[in-house]
Amino acid sequence: MAVRSRYLRTSGVHAVIEPDPWHANAFVLSIDNAEQSHVNLAEPQEVFYEYLRRIANAIDLVKPAGEPIRALHLGAGALTLARYIQATRPGSVQHAVELERELLDFVLDQLPLPDGTDLSTHVGDARDELAALPGGLTFDVVILDIFSGPDAPAHLACTDFYREAAAVLAPGGILAVNVGDEPGFTLVTSQTKALQEAMPHVAAYGTSMLFSRRYPGNIILLGTASPFPGGWADALVAAGPHPATVMTGVELDELTS
Secondary structure, X not given: OOOEEEEEOOOOEEEEEEEOOOOXXXXXXXXXXXXXXXXXXXXXXXXXXXXXXXXXXXXXXXOOOOOOOEEEEEOOOOOHHHHHHHHHOOOOEEEEEEOOHHHHHHHHHHOOOOOOOEEEEEEOXXXXXXXXXXXXXXXXXXXXXXXXXXXXXXXXXXXXXHHHHHOXXXXXXXEEEEEEEOOOOHHHHHHHHHHHHHOOEEEEEEEHHHHHOOOOXXXXXXXXXXXXXXXXXXXXXXXXXXXXXXXXXXXXXXXXX
């Protein structure tokens, strides 16, 4: 497939999908010249980007391997994790919310979903579309992948929104928030505190060196209504990419103090 481009009217930038020169059947989605997602159409269970792999690791622990789940993606991108869930948990029911209608159409046209994928798409603001979901609908995992730096939308980067997202979690469900930040981790700190106010159990998961706060990168925040199962943090660290760190409790409080 040659390079393809689509103009996104809401943000006024272009999305581009181009072949990965190093991997057959793999493609990279870039938005406004910044790489955003990587998809391997032949092996959707392979997740190339580090932060998405870590979210996939958390998804793996939600229920026993291969068991279908219900997933909500707030921020669709190239639907990398939706593809992963379908590949590893056939029969899963998924919903994806994306602000840019052209991006959804572009991705679904250029990078078709695996056969059998049960995915409902919603176009609009993540908070608005979350509120508009049918009553009684719950999810085993809610994935928020919208923040791309310190200038996060204020109505999404707040405790009230996290409470609203947590309200649609099924018992034992996980809210996973990708927080990309600059050195100093101002956004990571504020969002950890916001999530701690919204949910009783919070963990931060990422490449070990990032917790020094001296490097830019992505931290995955994980929130649950019930305590994390025994061995859960060790399983996430063992799943890689390495070296990895999971912080909870007092350690996490020290990170954000």
